[in-house]
Amino acid sequence: MDHDVKEKYLQAGKIGKMALDYAQSLIEPGALFYDVAEKTEAFIRDNGALPSFPVNLSINNEAAHYTPYENDKKKFKTGDLVKVDLGAMIDGYMSDNATTVEVGNTGKFSDLIDATREALNNAIKMIRPGIELYNIGNTIADTINSYGFNPVKNLGGHGINRYDLHSEIFIPNYNDGNGERLKIDKVIAVEPFASTGIGMIHNGMPGNIYIVEETRIDKNEEIYKNFNTIPFAERWVAKLMPDYKEYIRKKLNERYISAFPVLKEHKNSYISQAEHTIMVLSDEIIVTTK
Numbered sequence: 001m002d003h004d005v006k007e008k009y010l011q012a013g014k015i016g017k018m019a020l021d022y023a024q025s026l027i028e029p030g031a032l033f034y035d036v037a038e039k040t041e042a043f044i045r046d047n048g049a050l051p052s053f054p055v056n057l058s059i060n061n062e063a064a065h066y067t068p069y070e071n072d073k074k075k076f077k078t079g080d081l082v083k084v085d086l087g088a089m090i091d092g093y094m095s096d097n098a099t100t101v102e103v104g105n106t107g108k109f110s111d112l113i114d115a116t117r118e119a120l121n122n123a124i125k126m127i128r129p130g131i132e133l134y135n136i137g138n139t140i141a142d143t144i145n146s147y148g149f150n151p152v153k154n155l156g157g158h159g160i161n162r163y164d165l166h167s168e169i170f171i172p173n174y175n176d177g178n179g180e181r182l183k184i185d186k187v188i189a190v191e192p193f194a195s196t197g198i199g200m201i202h203n204g205m206p207g208n209i210y211i212v213e214e215t216r217i218d219k220n221e222e223i224y225k226n227f228n229t230i231p232f233a234e235r236w237v238a239k240l241m242p243d244y245k246e247y248i249r250k251k252l253n254e255r256y257i258s259a260f261p262v263l264k265e266h267k268n269s270y271i272s273q274a275e276h277t278i279m280v281l282s283d284e285i286i287v288t289t290k
Helices: 003-026 033-046 111-124 135-146 222-227 234-238 244-253
Strands: 057-059 062-063 081-086 088-090 098-102 156-161 164-172 186-190 193-195 202-212 255-262 271-273 276-280 286-287
Touching: 003 033, 003 081, 003 098, 003 276, 033 057, 033 088, 033 234, 057 202, 062 081, 062 164, 062 271, 062 276, 081 271, 098 111, 111 186, 111 193, 111 276, 135 164, 164 186, 202 222, 202 234, 202 244, 222 234, 234 244, 244 255
Parallel strands: none
Antiparallel strands: 057 062, 057 081, 062 255, 081 098, 098 271, 156 164, 156 186, 186 276, 193 271, 202 255, 276 286
16 A cells, blocks of 8 residues: 555544544533534544544434534433444545444443444454455354344445545445455455344435435536535535525435435334444554544
């Protein structure tokens, strides 16, 4: 891997880790989702990077993709199980990391949170060039099952390329039989999800996150000039133009952009998540967000 590219990935990982720690410190009963997201994204920018994607603050049976909308008044409540997922980007080179926080720290979900943390750590110990992807998934599932929970089977880790957060490979959270081998000079995100439910998510309503469709790119469009091909939030567009809602509606109708749905388990289940970004090099494995 080119030295300058490696350094940008490392710096993105360092800032992403700092931002994740900062976001956790802001989450408490009564705090606004909006304030946590805005302050954390400002923290990333103040440290010399850009967000890889909008800060995700998904609670309880939500696995991913909720970010607050402009002027969102939603507040955290004691007992909420919050998946905090975020990343930092340097010149298009990104990090992606996540953790799970129980608001108020009642201890009710300690085992569920520990299940994904341990699954992630066990998976990282296995990572090396040439390993078959199903072996990583098998380790994740075995660890989560040992705590009495189910891995979420239709979510998993992914490759990371420049300006491309979810690229090429899919890293399963169970043994899906995928014999593809991990190659050198790859950057990946490993992200176990554990569920008290059946371990399958479905699409809910849009979560205020959008992305430019790569087949429709118009480099003169304001959103492409500002966000390239990374996911962006309604909140971000609101800072660019006063008629942001109409603009987003128009671009959705034109299919220039698409919306990310909030990903959910069934109503009475709870989900935890843990995630790190990892560089797979010929001579070393580097967790950039640790």
